[in-house]
Amino acid sequence: MNESSCVAFGVLLIVSFLGFAQTPSSQAPATRPDWSALFLAPPSQLSFDPSPQKYLTGVELFRRCYVMIIRRPLPDENQLLSRVKNGTLTGEEACVRLVGNATFNAEGILEHPDLDKVELARLLATFNRLHSSWFEAYNLSFSGENFGTAEFSDFQQMGYGLTRAFFGQRDVTSTLQGHEIFAPLRDPINRNQYLLARNPFTGNHLPWDRIGFFYDDGTRIQGRIPQAPRGTLRGFAVEKESFQLKKYFIQYEKFHENTDSNLRRHFGGGTLGSSTYLLLTMGDKVGTILDGQVRLPRRWAKSVFKDVMCRNLPVLDEADGHKYLQPESPNVFSKNESCMQCHATMDQIVGVIRDVQGGVNNGKGLDFDRTKNIQKDSKIGFSYLRSVHDSKKLQPADHPYAFAPQIGRLRMRDFNGQELDEPVASLDELGQKIAATDDFYMCQARRYFKFLTGIDVETDPIVLKSSALTQQDKLMVGQVHEWAMQLKKDQKAEKMVESMLRSPFFRHQNFDPIQPTSLAQPVAAAPAH
């Protein structure tokens, strides 16, 4: 910290202490107020109900976690239940074992010494569905006749990454890094014969063997379009080979272009840059080339903050919008302070995927059998992405933004109120910067805690800062923060879940163990620890 910023920081501390200011003014952009002091109280001040009858017995506790996680009635012959009943395991230990003893074998299949095959599939399904549900977008058919996309591009891809890290004892940070595509390993007892998509006229699922994929000129695409695996989920493999299409069709405003491409392309940054996530969230029409002004994948930007950090835009403070005004810009929103509170974030972060050409429509599947089951004009198209650099026809001079170096900026106020405004030159670098924030871990802690207790604690600092918080609110935010910081340190989400399973919140009959009497105490009056 240099001398001038030291002085500014000191002044801010004094002013904050006197209660005159809580947000930085536009004249003092370098100030870094610690917002978290406004809405965090140390969880050590939580006082829990001491009456044992308010907490579940060992058997009750294990029944709770079993039904919650396996989502089946607990069978009397369950091995872990027997051990709880005969006193060789506590209910708490049995719950921890239920989650913690699952590991992937060398083939990527989940295994557990205490669970049968059905239970194991349920355990994996529960966490995978939980993780997948954290990503809001599911509709890959954003541009009309491309509803075939979901047939080969599994929209749970992001959930697979988190689930693999969870049971595979991998760092949570790894989910925001690299180019790995996770192929779900599903029971191949029967090969699925139908699409997920239904005939819009009959409501029947469309059969695979009657669907052909074609180029726009009517030539059938050679080779089988790989179906996303279907069946009971057993584990994950990392996809080594990508399906290559030769001379695929690019629909662009002025011309069509056939080039070779990779259907499973990954743009890096783990979750942030898989083709699936980009297709789900870029949300622009077929063939769009980004121009840095009107055509920007802002929905992707919003999704990254929401899905990965539990943050809604704006992620900048009110006063921050002023700093990023662009009076000379042709865009109206660039001259408006409140607009720039969001645009200053969205329009910068997307620079890192400026070369991605969104919603490329590769082909159409036609009803070439003309069966009664399918309408004559039914079509099935599918989308995937490429980089503009793959094109032989596009001229960089015509698209200066898309062809410029892929540099974006992560611009936000983090959980602690610190202003981040840092360049990122790749999705991996963006993933690293996000993983360095507390927000990423707060989000994960919030979501696991909500699943295990039904208690949803707000972790968005902009919301917290503008709310009138009770002492209980602060203590609860403090509790989630403590778990988040534990996760940030040891990086293992499964360990954090174990801590939550051991907590009084999970063991209490009503998931509400806090003593009301302790809530009346103001933070300042609480004994020091």
Added chain:
Amino acid sequence: MLAKNKFALLWTAVFCLSANALGSDVIKRNRPKMDHESVYYFLVKQFGPASQALLKKNFLMRPNLWGGPCDPYGQVFLTKKGQGVLVDEETECPDEGMSSKLDFYVERDTLAILILDKTCEKLGQDEETLRYFLQAKSISEINSESVTQAYQAFFPNTVPSAAWTQQAMGQKSWAPIVTGLCRTPTWQFL
């Protein structure tokens, strides 16, 4: 009908209270409860295979009412009589992608309570499903021991109140006892 509606409204109120009794703007509580699959399997366990079709229709196929995301890619369809038919009906994931994004715990609305009420009435009145319920617990006569067993099928490790036991023992058949237990939605609480 009026009495049934009052019953449904009462339980809706109970669920709403449990959902956010201590809630504030920044802390929202929604008591964990069984999701659409858990409810389905719980009731199938109690009432046997003859209940499956009804329970599938009212619980398994309605994740939006009972909560719990499903997995569209878990569905495997094979051809049967020229149509795509699910190999395992219990893997059905309606509404395609939308149902994969549901919360595990959703508040029970009036419709959900009414459906539970109606389903339980059918299960209690149907000879086959009621017989399965009683035989699985090896109970037949109504006495304090057997009604306690019936009670604990829905509320394990819990002793029924003396008033409830007395009231149950005053019934002439099992149907109202079993129906009453089944339609009490708090057995879904985790």
